[in-house]
Amino acid sequence: MNKTKLGAKTFLYPMPTVLLGSKINGQPNFATLAYCGVVQHQPPLIAFGSGKGHRSNEAIRKAKAFSLNLPSTAMMQVTDYCGLSSSATSDKAKLFKVFYGVLENVPMIEECPLNLECKLVAVLDFGGTNEIFVGEVIESYAEEKYLSQGLPDMRKIDPLVFSMHDNHYWSIGKKLGDAWNVGKTLKPKRKG
């Protein structure tokens, strides 16, 4: 074995691409992020990190809520634009059709195949570049055309995938197998 040390870096592949929704000065705002993952099944919790300078952070803290909107690959350009531009200099709300769910100050994006409406559970600070937000999903939304048997269908959602460090966007490839299933044949056989 000849492994190279690559240093102390967050080499996790793949990462999702998410548009974080909040209201800034009464206007819907959407920020692109990939530092995001599910951390608990029940209650359903998601954690994400956002740079300390970002205007979304204060808005989320104030509203005690936010949305996570999943863009499709077809939305790559507008999603990247939301990562390039600040709410201070651009009106990102005009880029999308906005809708609301249960909570008052949580704008969501109609064009995104999936929307997660979240209430804020905790804000953590470990002394680094980011604030880390933990949120509980209280409702989720998708049009029927993105579902199969009542569940989101990866092929239909066609999510925009991200790779950090080289900073590329990707699509999802092929379905390879079923979890909690394909490994069964490796189980040691019991003696009759």
Next chain:
Amino acid sequence: MNKTKLGAKTFLYPMPTVLLGSKINGQPNFATLAYCGVVQHQPPLIAFGSGKGHRSNEAIRKAKAFSLNLPSTAMMQVTDYCGLSSSATSDKAKLFKVFYGVLENVPMIEECPLNLECKLVAVLDFGGTNEIFVGEVIESYAEEKYLSQGLPDMRKIDPLVFSMHDNHYWSIGKKLGDAWNVGKTLKPKRKG
């Protein structure tokens, strides 16, 4: 617009597939998880959730460290097996060639294209099914054949991707564009 409410569920796509490494009773152990995401750039932090009954949790708490090992699509079967079986009834260490980095009690998997060696930063409990672990990456490892220009290359790593709820494994598809770049053409033009 006609969006269907899908309930309070963690519909985030895609999720990574990771083999969590720890030592249980002096033996290397590897548990499959997908509840995992990057949450901070610097210092590099990753958060993951693990069911409260899991034996890895106590081991990580004791060692104050763990590893995250990224399997390729070719490792789908053995990765799924690690998710099906408990360390109490199977010797998962025998499935892999194990190596060690800087920390004493952090086993890593040679066959995995990428390995992240992490020290424990925090264990969080929001009263649900999981404990949430925050770790700082202190070193990362990959063979040269998985790199391009010194960085992990998504095509070469060929990571195993997961979709929750329908529980499928997937591959990565095509590279679509460069982040912080493809959105530039949407920027409003400045006047002459």
